[in-house]
Structure formats: C-alpha cells, structure tokens
Amino acid sequence: MSKASIPVFKLYGEPLQWPTPDLLHCESIPARSRLHDWEIEPHRHADLCQLLFLYEGQAEIEVEGQVRRLDQAAIQVVPALCVHGFRFSSDVDGYVVTLAAPLVSLLHTQLAGAPAALAQVGTYLAGDHRTYLYSLFSALQQEYQQGQPGRDLQLRSLINLLVVWISRQCLQHHGQGLAVARGREYLERFNKLVEQQFRQQPSVEALAYEVGVSVAHLNSICRELAGQSALQIIHQRLLLEAKRELVYTSLSIKQLADSLGFADPAYFSRFFRRLTGKAPSDFRYQAPQSPT
Incomplete structure (x- = not known):
C-alpha cells in the first residue's frame, strides 16, 4: 500500500x-x-x-x-x-x-x-x-x-x-420488537371483541379463536401487556358495567344480572362480592352518585 x-x-x-x-x-x-x-x-x-x-x-x-x-x-x-x-x-x-x-x-x-x-x-x-x-x-x-x-x-x-x-x-x-408489536395488535383485537361481546360472557377459547391465537398465547400477551389474564380482562369489563348500572340505573339485581349474561342473581352477587368485597346492593347504597 x-x-x-x-x-x-x-x-x-x-x-x-x-x-x-x-x-x-x-x-x-x-x-x-x-x-x-x-x-x-x-x-x-x-x-x-x-x-x-x-x-x-x-x-x-x-x-x-x-x-x-x-x-x-x-x-x-x-x-x-x-x-x-x-x-x-x-x-x-x-x-x-x-x-x-x-x-x-x-x-x-x-x-x-x-x-x-x-x-x-x-x-x-x-x-x-x-x-x-x-x-x-x-x-x-x-x-x-x-x-x-x-x-x-x-x-x-x-x-x-x-x-x-x-x-x-x-x-x-x-x-x-416485532413480537411486542404483534402482541399489541392481538391485545387490541381482543379488547374490541370483549367490548362487543362481554354481555354474552364469551369463553376465552372462543375469543382466542377469533383473535387468531392459542389460549396460552393470548394469556401470555394479556399478562405481559395488560398485567391480567384474558379471563380477568373479561371479568373486569363485566364488573365495570355492573358498577355503572348499579350507580346510574334503577335496574333490579335480577334485571342487571340478566343484562350481563348471568344465569341467576345469586351467581352475579357471588361474582360481584368476590371482585369487590361487597354485595351489589351494598355497593349501590354506598355509591355517592346513586340515583335518588
């Protein structure tokens, strides 16, 4: 050189x-x-x-x-x-x-x-x-x-x-990075399906099939990106709607249970108490914005 x-x-x-x-x-x-x-x-x-x-x-x-x-x-x-x-x-x-x-x-x-x-x-x-x-x-x-x-x-x-x-x-x-991006797409699709169907209480298996992933993969994505399992996300959406209707409507507990896809009021009450520590009627009574 x-x-x-x-x-x-x-x-x-x-x-x-x-x-x-x-x-x-x-x-x-x-x-x-x-x-x-x-x-x-x-x-x-x-x-x-x-x-x-x-x-x-x-x-x-x-x-x-x-x-x-x-x-x-x-x-x-x-x-x-x-x-x-x-x-x-x-x-x-x-x-x-x-x-x-x-x-x-x-x-x-x-x-x-x-x-x-x-x-x-x-x-x-x-x-x-x-x-x-x-x-x-x-x-x-x-x-x-x-x-x-x-x-x-x-x-x-x-x-x-x-x-x-x-x-x-x-x-x-x-x-x-690609896996995270795909995971976010799957989670967004799952959340949209939950929003559309939560009153029918769809199974995780059915929603995973609609998203296009296995149940195990869906749960992995939900835990990693949302901090909850797929079933917990469904239950939290049901709980949110139950709280809203208890506070802002005068529906009876039976009517509310029916509207959210529960087989009977007792099952709904057990579900609500398990997630909140309160009976639905107590929650309605104690809510500050409860209708008069």
Whole structure:
C-alpha cells in the first residue's frame, strides 16, 4: 500500500489527523477520557463507527440528544455521523474500538441477511457474556499494540467475533420488537371483541379463536401487556358495567344480572362480592352518585 493510499482518520481530541494503514483503532476508555477529565464532549465522525465497551464503573452516553446512563457491562454502538458524547466515572474500565467505513461495509457484507448492526445506534447489555466480551476486547487491544506476525488476520478474527455477537443481539432485539408489536395488535383485537361481546360472557377459547391465537398465547400477551389474564380482562369489563348500572340505573339485581349474561342473581352477587368485597346492593347504597 502506498503512502498516498493510506486512509486518514481522526479521533476525538487528536490535534493532528491520524494516518494509519489499519482500518480499526483500539484503546482503553481511561486512556483518552482521563485526558479530558472523564468527559468527551459531543462530536461526530464522518466515516467512523465506534464500539464502546463498558466493563466496570458508570457511563453517561449521549447519542443524538438522547442520554442513557449505564452502570453495568454493555456495548454501545455509535454509527458514523451520529453526534455523541460520553461522561465516565473515574473508576471506569473498558475499551473503545473505532472502525473505518470500509471495514464496516465489509463486516456488513459478510453478515448478509443479518441486521446492519453497525449502522444503527444500539445499547446491548453484556449480561452473562460480560467476561467473554472483556476477553475479546482485551485481546484486540493487545494485538493492536503489538506487531506480531499475522496481526491483521488476528485483528480481523477478533473484530468478527465482536460484530457477530452485536449482530445477534440486534437481531434478538429486532425480533422482540416485532413480537411486542404483534402482541399489541392481538391485545387490541381482543379488547374490541370483549367490548362487543362481554354481555354474552364469551369463553376465552372462543375469543382466542377469533383473535387468531392459542389460549396460552393470548394469556401470555394479556399478562405481559395488560398485567391480567384474558379471563380477568373479561371479568373486569363485566364488573365495570355492573358498577355503572348499579350507580346510574334503577335496574333490579335480577334485571342487571340478566343484562350481563348471568344465569341467576345469586351467581352475579357471588361474582360481584368476590371482585369487590361487597354485595351489589351494598355497593349501590354506598355509591355517592346513586340515583335518588
């Protein structure tokens, strides 16, 4: 490679541009942030992607005006052109890897079919992979600083492992996002059906069939997004209507029970007492807006 063809990049705080034949740069977080009183002011890179790995300590990460505070091991992806800044605790430990655009493009090509994880802002908690990731970043920095035979191949191998991990996390987050979106659609459909049919007291099985999911899946969605089972949602809608009619109408308990699909007043009264701790007649009597 001729000197003229060496790509030129610049890192935050460098007084001069950084000419290097490498398509990546690796350093510890303290190495640079200590020079700037543990704070890197917001800035951007035109054609550099950064991977910040927080291993210990705390970090306040600002990307495009959004601030996130981390106090556990995680990788923060900062794509090219994103305005970003960092503030660290003085006991911070971790690494920053900077990737040049040609390398980012190559990595995305190699991971064809996976999300372009390095082209989007992402925060990925390390969890049980904390030690594994630390070993990868540590090995990357050690290899970067040395001039051993096969250095470039080793650097590419290590960065490949890191990017595969990030891509898998990105894919998992993407899948979870789609699942949540679908779940909200199912819950909305279920709620509409409950509103239309609650007076007939439809079974959960019948509503799940109309929604297009299994009973188990419907209950899972309801618990996750509404905090109640499907049957509890139906019962709460019945209870709400019972309270409204007790307060705002003069229907007898028998008439009210009939209108809500109960086989007899006694069954309705047991249902109402179980959910409220009161008999329907006591609730009506004690309600402040009860008709005179």
